[in-house]
Amino acid sequence: MSLASADSMMVRVGRYLKDNPVVPLLLFLFLLIALLEIMRPGIVTPYRASRDGIVSMFWVGNLIKFAIPLAMLAACQVLTMLTAGIDLSAGIVATVAAFVCATLSSIWGVAPATIIALLTGLLVGLVNGFGVGIVRVHPLIMTLGTGLITTGCLQVYQRLVINAGSEIPAFLAWLGTGRTLGLPNGLFLFMPFAVFILWLMRFTGFGRLLFALGSNEKATKLSGVRAWQVYLALYALSGLIAALAGLLYLGMIRQTSLSLANPLLLPSVAAAVIGGTSIFGGRGSFAGAVVGALIIRVLDTMLTLMQMPEGARTALFGAIILAVTAIYVRLTDTR
Amino acid sequence: MSDTVLLDAYGIAKSFGAVHALTNARLRVRAGEVVALMGANGAGKSTFIKIITGALKPGSGQVLIRGEEVRVGNPAQARKSGLVPVYQEPSLIPDLDVTDNLRLGDTPKESFMKWVEELGITDLNMSDTIGELPLATLRILDLARALASEPDVLLLDEMTAALPADLVERVLKVVRQQANEGMGVIYVSHRFNEILELCDTASVLRDGETVGDLTIEAGVEERAVELMLGQKIELGERKITTDLRAHSGNPRVKVRNLAIAPKVTGIDFDLYPGEVLGVVALEGQGQDELFDILAGFYPATSGLIEVNGKSMSFKHPADAIAAGLTLVPGNRADALLAQRSVRENIALPFSVRLPTWGALKLRHERERVQFAIDKLQIDTRAEGEVQRLSGGNQQKVTIGRWLATGVETLLLFDPTRGIDVRTKRQIYPLVRELAAKGASVLFYTSELDEVSLACDRAIVIFNGQIVDVIDAKDADEQTLMRAAYGLTSREGVA
Structure with a gap:
């Protein structure tokens, strides 16, 4: 590199961003938080607040707390998107896991209920993996289909247990609403989870195969990979993660409902995409998705503060996600 | 060969980040001339081609087509000005049939069919889906499509790479004929025998720089290899010892x-x-x-x-x-x-x-x-x-x-x-x-x-x-x- 013309600077910046996709996202996140602080002084920093610093810790804690289940569901999307797939059943799987856990806890006790809830997620995931990997149904259709089937099954199941009542397991409530040093206890689950996902993506053979399948399925097959095995494991894992996220969300909301975590589905896709994961496969970052989830939560707060009517808020939210993604893709897509 | 310069590219430089793909490349094509563009691996050929065809903007330098100072900004414009490339990878849409692909490029059908037959493909069905045709046929279709648009300058990038010997002969013959009728041709190839048969001159790139223009004559291979490698190396030879x-x-x-x-x-x-x-x-x-x-x-x-x-x-x-x-x-x-x-x-x-x-x-x-x-x-x-x-x-x-x-x-x-x-x-x-x-x-x-x-x-x-x-x-x-x-x-x- 001798003379850096404007053109090659752009390319270099683009390359850097491509290799470190989290950096501009973090900048954007902090920019949003700063903006929030200007809109409502004291919400983030304690200095200008009338009360003490606990207020700000409370807000940051809250931000993180509600971003966690979103980030976990975004993990489902990142992992499946690496292979050019998607998991549209993740939201309902989370809901079902929460519902099953809450209702069975009052009948069979907490431990079996939790295990059965996780197994339900695994089961839906296995069906997804079977459809995508062996029958070769497009992931969008497959997970949409299993999502609907699961929704139906949930309603039937609800009739069966309608008299049993429900119980929120204490450890989930602790995870969901408790705080340690001002930070949500959910991090006790999330931190190891995030480390696991990052490790899975970067330092395991399975992670390599996800990237490989999304980059070039034919080349991967030619190297001897039986793709169905990878898809089966991938979607099973995604189902399990969704169920886990559902359990955490149950402890957070402390209520059961037939659509508890469903509204998190599309934001989870958005978090993954904002975080730099390509829906065409072969490129993605979980760290980016985590920041994406935080960005979505901050935007949420911001729009709420602006006291806009619900409709305008939703529309603006959609527009912002489109804008962020478009800018981001431009920045990182170097030629 | 006449003196009309159809394409003139000079002083072309282009960098990608820290990599200088081109430092000083030039190429001149006259009417009726077939110019071989040669260069070893990574010499910058692909980048140069992209710049000539307007797919990439040069960092510096100019591409003139028909003597006019046309700053080529995009491939469509280069096409309009008379430069038509045939790339190494087929550029037809696999899911459409032949007719629909022609329609997309506004290619006249009769002329296209004439060229297809001229080039030696006799069993082409216009309703064949592109994706089901063999690679060799696709390359011929690409060439026929380019010829049908009556280009001033035709750029052939490793045109014969996937072709069987009989089709290669046909292609060379047809391209030579067209050149004789006044078309300019840029022929990118690694095959000396074809270059010897077809081309008038060769332009050699090395490390992003045009290092020589050769007139094609007997024994030019040694010179070309020498130029491409920057040092004298013998062409491969092997003593067969295996019993x-x-x-x-x-x-x-x-x-x-x-x-x-x-x-x-x-x-x-x-x-x-x-x-x-x-x-x-x-x-x-x-x-x-x-x-x-x-x-x-x-x-x-x-x-x-x-x-x-x-x-x-x-x-x-x-x-x-x-x-x-x-x-x-x-x-x-x-x-x-x-x-x-x-x-x-x-x-x-x-x-x-x-x-x-x-x-x-x-x-x-x-x-x-x-x-x-x-x-x-x-x-x-x-x-x-x-x-x-x-x-x-x-x-x-x-x-x-x-x-x-x-x-x-x-x-x-x-x-x-x-x-x-x-x-x-x-x-x-x-x-x-x-x-x-x-x-x-x-x-x-x-x-x-x-x-x-x-x-x-x-x-x-x-x-x-x-x-x-x-x-x-x-x-x-x-x-x-x-x-x-x-x-x-x-x-x-x-």
Whole structure:
């Protein structure tokens, strides 16, 4: 590199961003938080607040707390998107896991209920993996289909247990609403989870195969990979993660409902995409998705503060996600 | 040849980040002239072509078409000004039929059909879906489409790379004719015999700079290679020392009565440990199917494949690999993870089996990958994404993958297609070395001289059957060519 013309600077910046996709996202996140602080002084920093610093810790804690289940569901999307797939059943799987856990806890006790809830997620995931990997149904259709089937099954199941009542397991409530040093206890689950996902993506053979399948399925097959095995494991894992996220969300909301975590589905896709994961496969970052989830939560707060009517808020939210993604893709897509 | 300058590009420079793809490239094409654009791996040819065709903006310099100072901004504009490229990869839409593809490019149908026939394709059906046609046909269609648009300057990028000998001849003839009628042609190729036959001059690129213009005449090859390499190196030559009787042991791969409906009707051969067995065939004689079967893409219709004495039937490439057979496909795009790093590409086979899905053995991986990179001298300056490497380096990655993994039987399908002399010359000794260490190699080649350069003997396939087996020492191009056309050969050869 001798003379850096404007053109090659752009390319270099683009390359850097491509290799470190989290950096501009973090900048954007902090920019949003700063903006929030200007809109409502004291919400983030304690200095200008009338009360003490606990207020700000409370807000940051809250931000993180509600971003966690979103980030976990975004993990489902990142992992499946690496292979050019998607998991549209993740939201309902989370809901079902929460519902099953809450209702069975009052009948069979907490431990079996939790295990059965996780197994339900695994089961839906296995069906997804079977459809995508062996029958070769497009992931969008497959997970949409299993999502609907699961929704139906949930309603039937609800009739069966309608008299049993429900119980929120204490450890989930602790995870969901408790705080340690001002930070949500959910991090006790999330931190190891995030480390696991990052490790899975970067330092395991399975992670390599996800990237490989999304980059070039034919080349991967030619190297001897039986793709169905990878898809089966991938979607099973995604189902399990969704169920886990559902359990955490149950402890957070402390209520059961037939659509508890469903509204998190599309934001989870958005978090993954904002975080730099390509829906065409072969490129993605979980760290980016985590920041994406935080960005979505901050935007949420911001729009709420602006006291806009619900409709305008939703529309603006959609527009912002489109804008962020478009800018981001431009920045990182170097030629 | 007249003095009208159709295309004039000069002082072209272009950098990608830290890599200077071009520093000072120039090219001038006059009416009625065929100019060969030559250059070794990574000399900047692809970038130069992209700039000439307006797909890339030059960092500096100018491209003039028909003497007018047209700053080419995009491919559509270059096309309009009279420059029409035919790229190495077919640029037709696979899911549409021929008619619809023509409609997309506003190509006049009659003229197109005239060129298709002129170029030697007689059985084209306009309702054929592009994706189902063989590669050679697609290249001819691309060329016919370009000719039908009556260009002033035609750019042919490795036009003949995937073509059988008969079509190559046709193409050369037609292009020469057009040049004689006043068209300018830029001919990008690695094949000296074609350049000698077709071109008037050659422009040689080295390390991003145009280092010479040659008039095509006898003996120009030496000069061109010299210019491309920057130092004098002899063209590859090999003393054939392998004695076929040395293969007295059991064959590693034994193929009997192999039939694959509808193309292949009966193939028998033995491939021994330590042997490089060439496969010679015109396009579409069943060699694609043969390699697909051996690589495990689908089972054969009938017949026997034995590996190390055991009868095999592959249903998935994983089965073939388990039996020691691995394919390096003819199309690099089928083997590479374009957006992933050199390292991940080479290490891909390491994580294939279920027990290897866990934590990567990073040290082992690094050692094996480095071994392959060193062995093949892969240029890793742009190692972050394989798609940023030059074609030759990409090809090295597809072979390096199996070098790092270890391989018993390597199925090479035209491994030197479209790559430069220097890389070719690294690949032949490598193949020989693999064989010397006990590997078996099945080596399909569309360049006949490679049989004597790399193989011990060659089987010749014609119309789905083996019509001849020729020892490397007897494998001069005429003999092979006669056999490939299905002509009885033995009488003709002393």
